[in-house]
Amino acid sequence: MNNKRIAFLGAGNMAEAIISGFIQSGKLAADQLIVTNRNNHERLDELKKKYGIEAVTKDQLDYTTIDIFILAMKPKDIDCVLEDLRDKITADQLLISVLAGISTSYMEENLNDRQQIIRVMPNTSSMIQESATAVSPGKYVDMEQVMLAKELMKCIGEAYILDEDKMDIYTGIAGSGPAYFYNLMEHVEEVGCQAGLDRELVREIGAQTLYGAAKMIMEQEETPKELRENITSPNGTTAAGLDALNEHGGGMAIIEAVKCAAARSKALSKKPEKKLALQR
Ligand SMILES: NC(=O)C1=CN([C@@H]2O[C@H](COP(=O)(O)OP(=O)(O)OC[C@H]3O[C@@H](n4cnc5c(N)ncnc54)[C@H](OP(=O)(O)O)[C@@H]3O)[C@@H](O)[C@H]2O)C=CC1
Ligand SMILES: O=C(O)[C@@H]1CCC=N1
Numbered sequence: 001m002n003n004k005r006i007a008f009l010g011a012g013n014m015a016e017a018i019i020s021g022f023i024q025s026g027k028l029a030a031d032q033l034i035v036t037n038r039n040n041h042e043r044l045d046e047l048k049k050k051y052g053i054e055a056v057t058k059d060q061l062d063y064t065t066i067d068i069f070i071l072a073m074k075p076k077d078i079d080c081v082l083e084d085l086r087d088k089i090t091a092d093q094l095l096i097s098v099l100a101g102i103s104t105s106y107m108e109e110n111l112n113d114r115q116q117i118i119r120v121m122p123n124t125s126s127m128i129q130e131s132a133t134a135v136s137p138g139k140y141v142d143m144e145q146v147m148l149a150k151e152l153m154k155c156i157g158e159a160y161i162l163d164e165d166k167m168d169i170y171t172g173i174a175g176s177g178p179a180y181f182y183n184l185m186e187h188v189e190e191v192g193c194q195a196g197l198d199r200e201l202v203r204e205i206g207a208q209t210l211y212g213a214a215k216m217i218m219e220q221e222e223t224p225k226e227l228r229e230n231i232t233s234p235n236g237t238t239a240a241g242l243d244a245l246n247e248h249g250g251g252m253a254i255i256e257a258v259k260c261a262a263a264r265s266k267a268l269s270k271k272p273e274k275k276l277a278l279q280r
Contacts, residue, residue, distance in 0.1 A: 001028065001148065001151055001152065002029070002032070004032060004068055004148075005034070005065055005067050006022075006033050006034070006066070006067065006068045006069075006070060006152075007033075007034045007035075007036060007061060007063075007068070007069050007070070008033070008034070008069075008070045009036055009058060009069055009070065009072060009073060009081060010070075010071065010072030011035045011036065011037035011040065011043050011044060011047055011055070011072075012037075012072065012073070012074075014072050014122070014124070014126075015070070015072040016047065017122070017124045017125075017126040017127040017131075017156075018070065018072070018098070018122060018126045018156055019033060019035060019047065019051055020051070020126070020128075021126040021127060021128070021129045021131065022152075022155050022156065023051055023053075024128070024129055025129060025155035025156070027155050028152075028155060030051060030052040030053045031053075031054075033054070034053060034054040034055070034056065034061065035047050035048075035053055035054070035055045036056055036058045036061050037057065037058065038057065039057055041057070044056065044057070058084070063085075063088040063089055063093075066093060067093065067094065068093070068094045068095075068096060068148075068152075069085075069089070069093065069094070069095050069096070070096045070098065071095060071096070071097040072098050072099075073099070074099075075099045075100055075101055075102050075268055078102050078106075078107075079110075082107060082110040082111060085111060086110070086111055089111075089112075089115075090112070091112050091114045091115050091116060091140070092116060093116070094116045094117075094118065094141070094145050094149070095107065095111075095115065095116065095117045095118070096117075096118050096119075096120055096149055096152070097117065097118070097119050097120070098120055098121070098122060099119075100171055100175060100265050100268060101264075101266070101267070101268025101269040102119070102269060103119070103164065103269050104117045104118070104119050104136065104137075104138035104139065105138075105139070106269070107138070108139060108140065115138075115140060116138070116140055116141045116142070116145055117138035117140070117141060118135060118136065118137050118138060118141055118145065118146065118149045119135075119136045119138070119164060119167065120133055120134060120135050120136070120149065120153055121133060121134040121136075121167060121170055121171050121174065122156060122157070122175070123174055123175055123176075123177060125157060125178055126156035126157060129156055129157055130157045131153070131156045131157030131158070132158050132160070133153040133156065133158065133159045133160070133174075134159075134161075134162040134166075134167060134170045134174065135149055135150050135153055135159055135160065135162065136161075136162055136163065136164040136167055137149075146161065167265070168262040168263075168269070169258070169262045171262060171265040172257075172258040172259065172260075172261035172262030172263075172265065173258055173262075175261075175265075180254065181210060184210075185206050185207065185210065188202065188206040189202050189203055189206060192205070192206070213227075228242075
């Protein structure tokens, strides 16, 4: 890993979250990383200053010097990128894509023969090395590259090798997941403020509560159900809170959120496949 040169195609939120995690991990040096975008020079300057990495537009990049490309643009831009890459890279240069919904088979069909491709799904907690990242190998990638991709993703948190047909549900749970918890916290903050607590304080209290609960799940033997039951005395405060949560559809709301996010991930992946059939 420490002799690989890694280029990000895309300089947005997700690219920055991964770059930040890579650098904080201490396993990758700034001079191994290079970030690109189409033409937002201001953004490139910002990343260059903040992380000490090289930052150029995609047209200034020397593609032949790169071992690993991390695709980090929006899914809608994938067709232009594949067209652009086809003539610039060789099959043994590894592509790691973070794009929601874009299948490895779609990318393989639109690149050169036997291109090494791995699809990953991190989340924005990459920024602080706490992502939960799925790693799904494409058809032509060898085990050594899969292990390398997993090792890279472990620089930004935990990484799990997963069959690609599970990627939509994984995206619904872990890719989009932090947003559900942030939204929950927005509501906690609101109710705390309405009851007279200082906003900063209630934010900290809410976050510590969420963090403590997550840590309990990770470090204790009990299941989430058992942990919940341990807090819930008959006719107590938690029972009252949980009753209200259920009455207002709390559990169902989360199930629906995950299902809808997974369905959107699936819908996104269908579109380019149709387009591909027309193009070829
Ligand atoms: N946000 C999240 O929580 C997660 C996002 N993802 C995935 O990450 C991807 C990126 O999302 P996000 O960071 O929010 O997107 P942003 O809109 O913040 O950034 C997109 C970046 O892609 C660049 N770009 C577009 N086309 C090209 C190209 N041809 N070559 C190089 N760079 C290009 C843009 O450059 P310019 O500004 O110059 O146009 C911009 O820097 C998405 O595909 C998303 O599905 C995956 C997991 C979680
Ligand atoms: O909403 C999005 O497009 C991205 C993909 C996974 C999480 N967020």
